[in-house]
Amino acid sequence: MRMMSGAAMVVEALKDVGVTHLFGYPGGAVLDIYDALFAQDVVKHILVRHEQGASHMADGYARATGKTGTVLVTSGPGATNTLTGIATAYMDSIPMVVLSGQVPSMHIGEDAFQETDMVGCSRPVVKHSFLVKRAVDIPKAIAQAYYIANSGRPGPVVVDLPKDIVNVQDSHPYVFPDDVTMRSYNPTLKGHNKQIKKAVACLLKAKRPVLYVGGGSIASEASEVITYLAERLGAPVTSTLMGLGAFSSVHKQFVGMLGMHGTLEANKSMHNADCIISLGARFDDRVTNNVEKFCPHADIIHVDIDPASISKIVNAHVPVVGSVKTVVNQIHAVLDEHDLSGQEEKLADWWEQINDWRARKCLDYVQGDTVIKPQKVIQALYEHTNGEAYVSSDVGQHQMFAALYYPFAKPRRWINSGGLGTMGFGLPAAMGVQFALPDACSVVVTGDGSIQMNIQELSTCLQYNLPIKIISLNNRALGMVRQWQDMNYKGRHSHSYMDSMPDFVKLAEAYGHVGIKVDTLDQLDDAMKRCFAEKERLVFMDIAVDQNEHVYPMQIKYGAMDDMRLSKTERT
Amino acid sequence: MRRIISVLMENAPGSLSRIMGVFSQRGYNVDSLCVAPTADQSLSRLTIITEADDKVTEQITKQVNKLIDVLRVAELTDSAHVERELMLIKVSTLTEVARAEVKRNVDIFRARILDVTSQHYTIEVTGTSDKLSAFSDVMAQCAEITESARTGVCGLSRGDRALRP
Numbered sequence: 001m002r003m004m005s006g007a008a009m010v011v012e013a014l015k016d017v018g019v020t021h022l023f024g025y026p027g028g029a030v031l032d033i034y035d036a037l038f039a040q041d042v043v044k045h046i047l048v049r050h051e052q053g054a055s056h057m058a059d060g061y062a063r064a065t066g067k068t069g070t071v072l073v074t075s076g077p078g079a080t081n082t083l084t085g086i087a088t089a090y091m092d093s094i095p096m097v098v099l100s101g102q103v104p105s106m107h108i109g110e111d112a113f114q115e116t117d118m119v120g121c122s123r124p125v126v127k128h129s130f131l132v133k134r135a136v137d138i139p140k141a142i143a144q145a146y147y148i149a150n151s152g153r154p155g156p157v158v159v160d161l162p163k164d165i166v167n168v169q170d171s172h173p174y175v176f177p178d179d180v181t182m183r184s185y186n187p188t189l190k191g192h193n194k195q196i197k198k199a200v201a202c203l204l205k206a207k208r209p210v211l212y213v214g215g216g217s218i219a220s221e222a223s224e225v226i227t228y229l230a231e232r233l234g235a236p237v238t239s240t241l242m243g244l245g246a247f248s249s250v251h252k253q254f255v256g257m258l259g260m261h262g263t264l265e266a267n268k269s270m271h272n273a274d275c276i277i278s279l280g281a282r283f284d285d286r287v288t289n290n291v292e293k294f295c296p297h298a299d300i301i302h303v304d305i306d307p308a309s310i311s312k313i314v315n316a317h318v319p320v321v322g323s324v325k326t327v328v329n330q331i332h333a334v335l336d337e338h339d340l341s342g343q344e345e346k347l348a349d350w351w352e353q354i355n356d357w358r359a360r361k362c363l364d365y366v367q368g369d370t371v372i373k374p375q376k377v378i379q380a381l382y383e384h385t386n387g388e389a390y391v392s393s394d395v396g397q398h399q400m401f402a403a404l405y406y407p408f409a410k411p412r413r414w415i416n417s418g419g420l421g422t423m424g425f426g427l428p429a430a431m432g433v434q435f436a437l438p439d440a441c442s443v444v445v446t447g448d449g450s451i452q453m454n455i456q457e458l459s460t461c462l463q464y465n466l467p468i469k470i471i472s473l474n475n476r477a478l479g480m481v482r483q484w485q486d487m488n489y490k491g492r493h494s495h496s497y498m499d500s501m502p503d504f505v506k507l508a509e510a511y512g513h514v515g516i517k518v519d520t521l522d523q524l525d526d527a528m529k530r531c532f533a534e535k536e537r538l539v540f541m542d543i544a545v546d547q548n549e550h551v552y553p554m555q556i557k558y559g560a561m562d563d564m565r566l567s568k569t570e571r572t
Numbered sequence: 573m574r575r576i577i578s579v580l581m582e583n584a585p586g587s588l589s590r591i592m593g594v595f596s597q598r599g600y601n602v603d604s605l606c607v608a609p610t611a612d613q614s615l616s617r618l619t620i621i622t623e624a625d626d627k628v629t630e631q632i633t634k635q636v637n638k639l640i641d642v643l644r645v646a647e648l649t650d651s652a653h654v655e656r657e658l659m660l661i662k663v664s665t666l667t668e669v670a671r672a673e674v675k676r677n678v679d680i681f682r683a684r685i686l687d688v689t690s691q692h693y694t695i696e697v698t699g700t701s702d703k704l705s706a707f708s709d710v711m712a713q714c715a716e717i718t719e720s721a722r723t724g725v726c727g728l729s730r731g732d733r734a735l736r737p
C-alpha cells in the first residue's frame with residue numbers, strides 16, 4: 001500500500017481519473033496541494049488571472065472535448081469567484097469538478113480568515129458536492145466527483161478540502177476505489193421499450209414532424225444517429241442554441257435555430273408541426289415563448305436523460321427517459337421493422353410549406369458601403385475559417401449573430417453560455433478549447449461589453465502562447481440591452497452606453513498580443529486575412545459595427561412560437 | 573391539495589439541506605417536516621407535508637429524486653396509507669373544574685399526561701394532524717396553553733408497498 005500526504009493524494013487521484021489539465025490559482029488553503037503539484041508533470045496546471053476565468057476555461061475545455069474540466073482554487077474569495085462559472089456549467093449541463101481549499105477542519109465555523117461555506121454557497125448550482133473530512137477519503141471523493149460530473153445529466157461537482165487533511169507532513173494509505181457506483185445514483189440510459197414503440201408510432205403517423213435537437217444530443221454524442229434518423233424520416237430539423245452543430249447546419253433538412261431569435265422557418269415549422277420529437281432539449285423559455293400558445297397541434301415526444309426535465313414546462317405526450325444516443329438507436333431498431341419508402345411522399349406537402357417560409361429569407365440584411373453590419377463580420381469569419389473554427393462566444397447581440405450566421409457542421413464547435421447567459425465567458429472558454437486542442441482554430445466572438453468582463457486573461461494567453469483570435473464587435477454600447485430599450489423602453493438608453501472605451505489595439509499590445517482595428521467595410525477582408533495569417537499569436541480584432549443594428553428575427557413577447565418581428569418594421 | 577411526500581436518503585451531512593434547498597430555490601412550500609434515521613442507520617427517512625397541485629407535486633418528487641443522496645421518493649397521498657403526528661402540549665389550569673375538564677378530554681382523545689405540577693399538565697397526544705388540532709382547540713377552551721410542540725407528520729403506505737433502498 002502506498003503511503004502519502006493528503007495533498008499528494010489529491011494529485012494522485014487526479015492522475016488516476018485521467019486529468020491532464022488543471023485550471024487554478026493558488027492561495028493559503030491550497031498551498032499544500034500546490035506543493036504536491038510542483039513535484040510532477042502529468043497534471044498540467046494553468047495559472048489563470050482570476051478564478052472565474054479558471055472555471056470558464058475548464059468549462060470550454062469540457063464543451064470542446066466532452067471530458068470533465070477541472071478547477072483548483074483556494075478557500076474564501078478563490079472559491080466564491082468560481083460560482084459564476086459553476087452556475088454557467090450547471091445551467092448548460094457541463095461536466096466540471098471544482099476542488100476548493102477550505103480552512104482547517106477545527107476552524108470551520110469560526111469565521112476564520114478566508115473562510116466561506118463553499119458547499120453551502122454552491123449548493124443551488126452544483127450537481128453534487130463533497131466536504132472531505134479525512135485524508136483517507138480523498139481518493140474516493142475525487143473518483144466519485146468525476147463519475148457524478150460526467151454521467152447521467154452532466155454537471156459541476158464541488159470537492160471542498162480542509163487544509164488540515166491535505167497537510168504535506170502527514171502520511172496516509174492511498175487506495176483508489178475500483179468501484180465508484182452509488183446505491184442512490186443510477187442514471188437511466190435506456191428508454192422504456194413501450195415508450196419507444198409509442199414514439200415510433202407517433203413519428204410514422206406524422207405528416208408534419210419536426211426534430212427539435214438540444215444540448216443533450218451533443219452531451220450524448222448522438223450526432224450520427226440523429227442525422228440518420230432525420231434522413232430516414234425525411235423530417236426537418238431545428239436546434240436550440242445549445243444544440244447547434246449536433247445536426248449539421250449546412251444539411252438540407254436543417255431549418256435553423258429556433259426560439260426567441262430563431263429563424264422564421266424553424267419557428268413556423270414548430271408551431272405548425274403535428275409531431276415534435278425533442279432530443280435532449282428542455283423547452284426553455286427562450287424557445288417556447290408563451291407556453292399557453294406553444295405548438296398547439298403537436299404530439300410531443302420528449303427524450304431526456306433527466307426525468308425532472310420531462311413535462312416540467314410543456315406536457316409531453318410520449319415521455320422517454322434515457323440518453324439521447326441510446327434512445328435514438330432504440331428508435332432505429334424499431335424503425336427497421338417498418339417500411340419507410342412512403343416517407344418522402346408523405347412529407348412532400350410539409351416541405352413545400354417549409355420552403356415557402358424559407359423563401360422569405362429571414363436572415364437577409366442590408367449591408368451599406370461603409371459602416372460594417374455585425375452579420376457581415378460573422379459571415380467573413382465563416383469564410384476565413386472555412387467553417388472549421390471552434391467559436392466561443394460571449395453574451396449579447398454578437399452571440400445571436402454568431403449562432404445565426406456561422407453554420408456549424410459539427411458538434412462541440414459552438415461554445416457559449418446558453419442557460420445562464422454569462423458575459424465574460426467567451427475568452428476564457430476559448431482558452432479552455434485551445435488548451436484541449438492545441439492545433440484547433442479557437443475563435444472568440446465577443447463585444448465591447450463582454451470582453452471587458454474577463455479581459456485580464458489576455459495575460460494568461462501570453463504566458464501559455466495561446467494563438468486565439470478575438471473578434472470583437474464593437475458598437476460602443478451594450479447592444480442587446482440597447483435593442484430591448486429601443487423596442488420596449490421608447491429608446492431610452494439607460495446605462496447601455498459606454499463613452500470611455502479603451503483603445504483595444506493598444507490594450508492587446510500591452511498584453512503582448514497583436515491588435516487590429518477595423519473601421520470600414522473595405523478594411524474587413526484584408527484585416528481578417530492578416531488575423532488568420534498570424535498562426536502563432538493571439539490577435540484582437542476590434543471591429544467597429546453599426547450601433548443601431550438589431551437582431552432579427554425576434555419572437556414577440558406573450559405570443560406563440562411563430563409570432564415574430566422580422567425587422568424593425570415587419571412582423572409575421 | 574395537501575400531499576405527503578416520503579423520502580429515503582443517505583444519512584449523511586448535508587443531505588437534508590439539499591432537499592430543503594430544492595424546496596426553497598424552486599418556491600415549493602414545506603408545511604411540516606419529520607426526519608430520523610431508519611432501522612438501517614445509514615439511511616434517513618423524511619416525511620414532508622406540502623400544499624401543491626399535481627404538476628408541482630410531480631416536479632417536487634422528480635427534483636428531490638434527482639439529488640445524488642436520495643434513494644427513493646414516494647407520494648403517500650397517492651394511495652392507502654397511515655399517518656401519525658405527535659404533539660406535546662403544556663396547559664396551565666388554576667381551578668379544580670378546569671383540571672377535571674382537561675383530564676376528561678385527555679381521556680376522550682386517548683392522550684396521556686406526562687408531567688404534572690400544581691398548575692400545569694404536560695400532555696402527549698398522537699394521531700392525525702386534524703385530531704391534534706382538534707385537541708389543541710379543546711384545550712384552549714378549558715385551560716390556557718403555555719406551549720406546544722408538534723413533530724410533523726410521518727407516514728407509511730398500507731400493505732406490502734414500501735420504500736426500500
